Amino acid sequence: MVGYKQIKAKLGLKRVRPWIWTRFSPKEKIELYHWRREVDKNKEYPFARLNTVIEIPVYNDTEYQQLLSSDVWSKAETDHLFDLCRRFDQRFVIIHDRWDRNTFAIRSVEDLKDRFYSVCNALAKVRALP
Structure with a gap:
């Protein structure tokens, strides 16, 4: 077993990053909440680009x-x-x-x-x- 080391986790050495309870609404009719980091509160939601709407053709x-x-x-x-x-x-x-x-x-x-x-x-x- 040469080459393997068990590295101990170094917990509690860094400052805790603050999180806030933030409102978001994917559609106007619904209002949801989730936790976000306080520094990211004004940034675009990272998965918003994946929320695409497929165009379904309309016929008369x-x-x-x-x-x-x-x-x-x-x-x-x-x-x-x-x-x-x-x-x-x-x-x-x-x-x-x-x-x-x-x-x-x-x-x-x-x-x-x-x-x-x-x-x-x-x-x-x-x-x-x-």
Whole structure:
């Protein structure tokens, strides 16, 4: 066991850094609190850059009728799917859990993904044309 040393922890040698109970609000509707160092209270929260919002495309009735109509999916089902995708940031396992099985047909996670991405691809193709 040559080369290994057990170094003792040197506790209590430095000054304690003060912490404060700070309010933060990721959205206007909610107000949360957490502990932050007092020297960091005016700095941007380090994980704020990771809080991104995914843009979900929006379609109108004419686009749906011309491009997106399906024999298997109704417009109400597609609208419900896109609403859930906006609310749950395209987390399809959660969307599958929150899917309204009383109103709409039972769909698998793969069915939900397939419909979402096929609608997005159809809209992207049409909107990308000059």
